[in-house]
Amino acid sequence: MTPITFWFDPISPYAHLAFEQLPQALEGCSYVVEYRPLLFAGLLKHWGQLGPAEIAPKRDWTYRQIAWLAHRQRLAMEVPAVHPFNPLPLLRLLLACADDGRPNRLQCETVLRHVWQGGAPADDAARLAELGARLQPRRDPQSDAVKQQLRENTEAAVARGVFGVPTLELPRADGGARLFWGFDALDMAAACLRGDPWFAAHWDAPAQVGTGVTRAR
Numbered sequence: 574m575t576p577i578t579f580w581f582d583p584i585s586p587y588a589h590l591a592f593e594q595l596p597q598a599l600e601g602c603s604y605v606v607e608y609r610p611l612l613f614a615g616l617l618k619h620w621g622q623l624g625p626a627e628i629a630p631k632r633d634w635t636y637r638q639i640a641w642l643a644h645r646q647r648l649a650m651e652v653p654a655v656h657p658f659n660p661l662p663l664l665r666l667l668l669a670c671a672d673d674g675r676p677n678r679l680q681c682e683t684v685l686r687h688v689w690q691g692g693a694p695a696d697d698a699a700r701l702a703e704l705g706a707r708l709q710p711r712r713d714p715q716s717d718a719v720k721q722q723l724r725e726n727t728e729a730a731v732a733r734g735v736f737g738v739p740t741l742e743l744p745r746a747d748g749g750a751r752l753f754w755g756f757d758a759l760d761m762a763a764a765c766l767r768g769d770p771w772f773a774a775h776w777d778a779p780a781q782v783g784t785g786v787t788r789a790r
Contacts, residue, residue: 575604575766578742580730581681582613583667584660586639586652587756588739589689592681593648598759602766608681610667612660613738615727620736626657642756651692658696663688665719666701669710674722680708751776 579595581588595606617624626632636652643650663684668674676684687704688695705714712719733742734752741753741762751772753762765772 575602576744577604577606577762579606579608580611580735580740580742581608581738582611582660583663583684583688583695584613584657585738586635586650586689589650589685590639590642590646590648591739591741591756591759592685594646594756594759598763599766602763604766606678608676608678609726609730610664610676610681610723611727611730611735611738612664612723615724616731616736616738619731622736624657650689653688653695654692655694655696658694660695661723662696662701662714663704664723665714666705666708666710668722668726669712669714669716669719670708672711674719674726683708 579592581592583589613624616622625635639650639652667676667680667684670676670680684704687700693700730740733750735742735754737754739754739756741758743751743753743762743765745751751765753759753765
């Protein structure tokens with residue numbers, strides 16, 4: 574089975590969409606998924622980007638598009654009452670659910686649906702307490718070990734070249750990896766898993782494109 578790493582932050586609606594669609598998108602493929610929570614804000618800071626919700630017109634478009642995509646998937650999905658929100662309690666809770674910091678699919682599903690179904694505030698204290706009671710984490714989400722693990726996950730993602738969520742990481746035969754960013758890259762990742770020869774011929778082509786004008790930040 575091909576190992577896949579699913580890098581995500583529950584603050585991202587596209588992470589929820591991709592998570593829900595993943596089994597259908599990869600149907601017939603032989604794979605196993607490792608779910609790796611990370612802090613999306615940490616990626617934004619490292620790469621010098623604003624989040625989609627920090628650009629007013631893009632924020633409105635994002636909420637419209639995810640509503641359309643959910644409609645197309647026949648997926649129950651609502652934007653939480655306040656967004657963006659602080660995802661740290663949810664990320665730490667997920668990491669605390671397993672001794673090795675690797676939450677399983679059910680635990681990830683529970684957290685993502687907590688955020689993206691029902692339209693309630695994702696960071697409401699009472700709801701967070703109820704979520705913790707349901708998940709019954711094996712470790713203290715506020716422990717130094719859990720906090721450090723989240724930092725390490727985010728740093729590891731940056732080191733691999735992850736710049737957004739969700740990102741699927743698939744191994745290459747040469748020991749490297751291919752990164753597939755976004756909900757709309759699921760079919761591309763599935764084609765790679767199925768051995769489409771396009772990847773051998775074209776994947777590395779962007780490295781040959783020269784950089785012209787560079788905009789000052």
